[in-house]
Amino acid sequence: MQRIVILISGRGSNMEAIAGRCAEQGWPAQVAAVIANRPDAGGLGWAAARGIATAVVDHKAYTSREAFDAELARTIDSFEPQLVVLAGFMRVLGAAFVRHYEGRLLNIHPSLLPAFPGLHTHRRALQAGCKAVGATVHFVTPELDHGPIVMQSVVPVLPGDDEDALSARVLKTEHVIYPLAVRWFVEGKLKLEGALVRQLDGASQVLL
Numbered sequence: 001m002q003r004i005v006i007l008i009s010g011r012g013s014n015m016e017a018i019a020g021r022c023a024e025q026g027w028p029a030q031v032a033a034v035i036a037n038r039p040d041a042g043g044l045g046w047a048a049a050r051g052i053a054t055a056v057v058d059h060k061a062y063t064s065r066e067a068f069d070a071e072l073a074r075t076i077d078s079f080e081p082q083l084v085v086l087a088g089f090m091r092v093l094g095a096a097f098v099r100h101y102e103g104r105l106l107n108i109h110p111s112l113l114p115a116f117p118g119l120h121t122h123r124r125a126l127q128a129g130c131k132a133v134g135a136t137v138h139f140v141t142p143e144l145d146h147g148p149i150v151m152q153s154v155v156p157v158l159p160g161d162d163e164d165a166l167s168a169r170v171l172k173t174e175h176v177i178y179p180l181a182v183r184w185f186v187e188g189k190l191k192l193e194g195a196l197v198r199q200l201d202g203a204s205q206v207l208l
């Protein structure tokens with residue numbers, strides 16, 4: 001049984017989707033812990049209610065990013081995970097942290113990377129007049145939102161969309177592609193080939 005640790009900052013709907021699918025579909029994996037950088041992260045209650053271990057490493061309690069990263073890594077490693085999943089985790093992680101989890105750290109970003117890395121992606125996509133947007137699951141590298149792409153989803157931008165409408169449409173697809181990408185990882189179906197990720201069964205890596 002592989003162990004997955006999920007990092008969250010907020011409501012944790014992607015965490016719910018992953019933990020739910022993992023349990024329903026009998027993956028060769030279990031969610032060993034959910035860790036938040038904010039004590040008030042809504043997803044902590046959901047996880048605890050399902051008997052999943054939870055922990056908080058409050059970034060406000062650390063004087064440097066390096067000190068926060070080190071304590072976060074210590075907490076993660078106490079659960080001995082094969083995979084660490086960022087699910088709405090909102091702190092940029094340093095190069096030392098990222099290198100420690102190289103090849104076993106995934107993120108979902110609510111844009112069609114490499115477009116709109118960083119924050120406020122939906123607002124920026126609307127301002128740019130994009131007619132399609134989406135979400136990207138990628139391996140995390142030290143450069144923010146630039147790691148090898150595992151899977152993407154694509155949705156239309158519709159007339160009258162505001163940030164909330166767009167983010168809700170994208171989020172629905174996140175709940176499909178993130179569990180699938182995590183399942184592929186724990187089943188050994190993902191192969192990193194330099195900057196590219198191949199799905200070994202030849203399954204489609206885009207949800208249209």
Ligand code: NHR
Binds near residue numbers: 118
């Ligand atoms: N760290 C590295 N090194 N590489 C990535 O690809 C990362 C990462 C850490 C988080 C998620 C993320 C995203 O997908 C992520 C990817 C937070 C920020 C940010 O600027 C940017 C990107 C992402 C998450 N955070 C502010 C900070 O100062 C704080 C914002 C807040 O607390 O609300 O860290 O887009």
Ligand code: GAR
Binds near residue numbers: 088109
């Ligand atoms: C998701 O849309 C995720 O893609 C995004 O935050 C939301 C988290 O929702 N992530 C980022 O913006 C990373 N910078 P959730 O807590 O309900 O999963």
